[in-house]
Amino acid sequence: MNTAPPDTSAPTVLVERRGRLGVVTLNRPRAINALDLAMVRIAQAALDGWAADDSVSTVLVTGAGDRGLCAGGDLQGMYRSARDGTDESVEFWREEYRLDHAIATYPKPVVALMDGIVLGGGVGVSAHASHRVVTERTSVGMPETRIGFVPDVGGPWLLSRAPGELGTHLALTASNADGSDTIALGMADVLVPSERLPELETALETEAPDDVLARLSVAPPASALLARRAWVDEAYAGDDVLAIVARLRNSDVDEARAAADEIEARSPTAVTMTLAALRRAASLPDLRAALDQDLAVSTHLLGVPDMAEGIRAQVIDKDRSPRWDPATLADVDPSPWAHLLT
Template structure:
């Protein structure tokens, strides 16, 4: 072998080593233990770990961007057969979005109030249209932004520690991240009930309601993940088989009745209405302790959010997922322009006095023309998927 050929081969090896080092360094911000989101390739799986346990893994714009870019890479990578997403720590999968930052941005007109919702919904849509199996281990608190990261994927695995809720009407917002798509598709009127009241589902009830696809004991989650990532070139059926096996292990515990079982008939009847006002009338007319409790809860919520949410779910029931995200982006920006979101965040998250002063204060004062304007096109600023 000539000296020139040998030198060329050595240069090529050096370049290859440098490329590997550069690639490693470029991933270091995503894999170091203090990163906000960890993105790792383990066996046949891409694994996303939301890594803000002290903030209950709340989602911020940086995390959204990192997850989206990596998802797109894994979708095209022939050696990645599935994606697993989970939360770090003992308490939460993801308790929502970084509401405080969005609030501050909205008050000052910072672009974050637009970019966060826009890019979050684009990520949610990428999950909903992902070409490969996507497994969300919702082992802990799962609210708001955490719902968007999980519910649109093929598999959602709940545990006894799962706490699922969409409490947005209580802070002057609406159940976004595709809530207008999946909530009206739950059995009966459960989705509308959850959306308006912010009712919390726990453990097995998350699966019974149709939100989770599987239930696995929390102590088995690590073992489940290990078995999933070590599957050799798995098909969707292979993944289903593993999930089913773990669910059967967890079925040894005696099932409790669904938390809403005794109220389902009332929910389906009383929440079958043409308007929020009609729901209030139904509850008042019924007069049962359950109905009175729901009235008490609903009277604490933002009247504007209630009317916005009712229409969101009514229209979303017949929309594609993409059209729902376009609609919800319009609603998000209407909330950023309004009053109740800032008041709700103040009362619930900042001052924590729970003394919300909604404007308007009563349902009857929320003009239909105003609600219409919330759903109106943003023209060139509309969400494009």
């Protein structure tokens, strides 16, 4: 997630045709291509236009610059909505989730280049694609509990389907995954070295994605996250956040105890809701239902103090000292939102 001001001298999304390839390039490199409503609408219009265009056989989603595909959504807008009680963010989320679903259900192959930083909303426009490419520079994360928010854009749907409890660990701690980890989580398909990306893009102008990726991808290194699965699965079992933290705290694994520290530093409300959202998403019938859940949860959080406070601490004042309300996991009362996740 990023809040740098847009570069108003250039379009924030570039839409172009290259041979039989339709290319959507998020074009706010100074902001690591963070999404706003106008960008979502441009990308959606491009997809709508190419869906029935027989001259376009594949769509590519990529980001400008060398820092990453997309650092998420516009936190400034979320802060204004939470502070002022407006529905500015609700409109953004509704259309953002529509775009995510369009990518997931697109009638043609969609290749997403998950190079560099891919956070929050960046996951939404990439991890639902049919062909998901990571590189040695990839860093994927759902950092929402850091700002009093809950993973959205279908994140709970994806993370709840990761092997064992690896997705739960990533979501509650707001950790990042490298390229190998992202493949292990089931959120990406292949690793292509970043130096081969220009060749990949050129090849997609005339060739089918399966053929291109088979030729240019390499075997990913072993996933460090997957190697932790034994203690992760044991610690993160069940629906009780307090029990999870206690198991992590009492573990003889240093990383587990560090994970307990991470979780207890996050918004207690957001952590509790995130676990509930993951558990319910695991039983939902499809991504559409999961995105509907995300919209309900996101909208509810606009009226919860922690979201405005978390963005204030991380983005506005940057003191990195949020004052969560309630302050501890034990004090969280789920009754105001339990109906959203049952």
